[in-house]
Amino acid sequence: MADIADFANDLVQERIDQAVAARLALMPKTVLHSLMFCDECDNAIPEARRLAQPGCTLCVVCQAADDMRAARYAR
Template sequence: MADIADFANDLVQERIDQAVAARLALMSSTALHSLMFCDECDEPIPEARRLAQPGCTLCIGCKTSDDLRASRYAR
């Protein structure tokens, strides 16, 4: 027999599933073109990164440096 905690868990999971589905639908409708070469260092961007992050313009190394630089100024 389901209790109130099970009902609450089911409701939360349903909302999460809806949010993920909406996000995926938005991403697929606005998919950007990934660059083949990094904007910063002109090194090739690996295919796995281009597929995982549609619209990426930086390689992993440059993106990491960019994120670190941005985190220093976000304070």
């Protein structure tokens, strides 16, 4: 049997879903173009990566290093 807390949770979740949908609707629909060469090391970025990750600017090695650096300083 549903009680008032369940109804409140459903209402809050509905509002969150609406807010997320509204925010996503405002995001630009443009597709970013990937770079042919890495910004960091100037090595070629493989076509598979460019297609899988639109807008990528780093090769896999440099992206992994950047992710590790970001994770280290996120704390």
